[in-house]
Amino acid sequence: MADTPTLAGEAAPPEEPGGSGRPEEPAGSAVGGGAPFRPSRRGLFGLLGAGAAGLALGGAGGAAAATLAAGAASEGAGGRAAVPLRGAHQAGIVTPAQDRLHFAAFSVVSGTSRDDLIALLRDWTAAAESLTGGRPVGTGVEPENPLLPPDDTGEAEGLGPGRLTLTFGLGRELFVGADGEGDPYGIRDRLPAQFEPLPSFALDLLEESLSGGELCVQACADDPQIAVHAIRNLARIAVGRAHLKWSQLGFGRTASTSRAQDTPRNLFGFKDGTANVMAEERDALEEFVWVGEEAPEWLRGGSYLVARKILMTIENWDRTSLAEQERVFGRTKLEGGPLSGGAEFDAPDFAAAKSGAPLIDPESHVRLAHPEQNGGVRLLRRGYNYVDGSNELGQLGAGLFFISFQRDPAAFVRVQRSLRHDLLNEYIRHIGSGLWAVPPGAAKGEFLAQALFE
Ligand SMILES: C=CC1=C(C)c2cc3[nH]c(cc4nc(cc5[nH]c(cc1n2)c(C)c5CCC(=O)O)C(CCC(=O)O)=C4C)c(C)c3C=C
Numbered sequence: 001m002a003d004t005p006t007l008a009g010e011a012a013p014p015e016e017p018g019g020s021g022r023p024e025e026p027a028g029s030a031v032g033g034g035a036p037f038r039p040s041r042r043g044l045f046g047l048l049g050a051g052a053a054g055l056a057l058g059g060a061g062g063a064a065a066a067t068l069a070a071g072a073a074s075e076g077a078g079g080r081a082a083v084p085l086r087g088a089h090q091a092g093i094v095t096p097a098q099d100r101l102h103f104a105a106f107s108v109v110s111g112t113s114r115d116d117l118i119a120l121l122r123d124w125t126a127a128a129e130s131l132t133g134g135r136p137v138g139t140g141v142e143p144e145n146p147l148l149p150p151d152d153t154g155e156a157e158g159l160g161p162g163r164l165t166l167t168f169g170l171g172r173e174l175f176v177g178a179d180g181e182g183d184p185y186g187i188r189d190r191l192p193a194q195f196e197p198l199p200s201f202a203l204d205l206l207e208e209s210l211s212g213g214e215l216c217v218q219a220c221a222d223d224p225q226i227a228v229h230a231i232r233n234l235a236r237i238a239v240g241r242a243h244l245k246w247s248q249l250g251f252g253r254t255a256s257t258s259r260a261q262d263t264p265r266n267l268f269g270f271k272d273g274t275a276n277v278m279a280e281e282r283d284a285l286e287e288f289v290w291v292g293e294e295a296p297e298w299l300r301g302g303s304y305l306v307a308r309k310i311l312m313t314i315e316n317w318d319r320t321s322l323a324e325q326e327r328v329f330g331r332t333k334l335e336g337g338p339l340s341g342g343a344e345f346d347a348p349d350f351a352a353a354k355s356g357a358p359l360i361d362p363e364s365h366v367r368l369a370h371p372e373q374n375g376g377v378r379l380l381r382r383g384y385n386y387v388d389g390s391n392e393l394g395q396l397g398a399g400l401f402f403i404s405f406q407r408d409p410a411a412f413v414r415v416q417r418s419l420r421h422d423l424l425n426e427y428i429r430h431i432g433s434g435l436w437a438v439p440p441g442a443a444k445g446e447f448l449a450q451a452l453f454e
């Protein structure tokens, strides 16, 4: 594994000055600097067959891999680049958000011992290193013994790394057991004081089958098949120790996590992620995203992941006037500028008024979610659109799979409580929820969360 620090796995990029425009992409944000992409034999022939001989594969040593990786380093290039798994922080948090998600929550099988759990984390780390490097799990599709099933399910063969990131989280139940009174794996004394369960919020309509889980894995990639392949193989590896509790596919990221990215749109058609914590904001990451001295050592440099499955009643929304849609968010639909005036990245002026009426409704989403209303806290949002099909009334089961990373779960609680009177609530329903502690990145030779067990 290359030691080069990159945006994804290790050092934060240099701080950029503030401002409303988009500064240049920072040096080091290229995602091709990690594990070299080693095409499988079949993948290699496929590339050559597709006329990729010009990629200098015949050149010296690592030149081929470097060329392939560099060629895919820019956003939207289609995903031959690898994001390194190892580093100070786990990848998939400040990594420029990929386009596809497969999120999975796991339950640990009863009877699993502390040693079994450690072995699972060890196996997952090894597999994750292969998968994010674009390599198959174990011996790949060719088992050592032909009478056995292959180690890897095979459907990502030849697709490359696709900027796959795998971000692992640990649920509170892992520390205190299902009833909150236990210590199933001997780690209860390592529970951080901040790791309190999320409270129930006023408008929650949560379904148990879409909530919780003792372990979670967020798989993000530019190719859905690569993300699904990763979760499928991790689930397979976990058999007998953990099983899938629920999972969610997402498409179309609804947040930028780097100033080098364009702001995407959610299924209500609004730009989403404008005021996000960005990878370039080194100080803000320290203040709002990375866990610090307040937590036990094993979690420092990690974060907390909140996931909320939020159904959006898009048929109602689509019958709502443009003026009302913009009032709900407090921003214009096309440009994403604040209704107080200015362009997308200009700060909203909540005091601005016309004929005595505020230009931004006091109950608009951006006002209630704004740090000004929430003791200054900011969240790093990393959500995805989803559509789960449609119901018997011909309505889409569509929404936002909201994901945020924060230094302290209390930050999410603060913002979500502030959204109690959000105008947006008429058009959404929170139906799933989860909170996990995300350990820091694993160093070379270590497995994820190793320090928790030492
Ligand atoms: C508790 C946190 C949040 C939930 C839940 C949430 C749901 C949600 N948001 C949108 C769409 C937009 N959100 C926007 C801004 C925004 N949202 C949150 C938090 C939650 N959103 C924050 C902290 C912010 C930033 C506020 C600020 O600092 O100005 C925007 C505006 C553009 C942007 O800045 O991203 C949109 C649009 C939906 C559709 C949704 C639930 C389905």
Ligand SMILES: [Fe+2]
Pocket: 365, 369
């Ligand atoms: Fe929001």
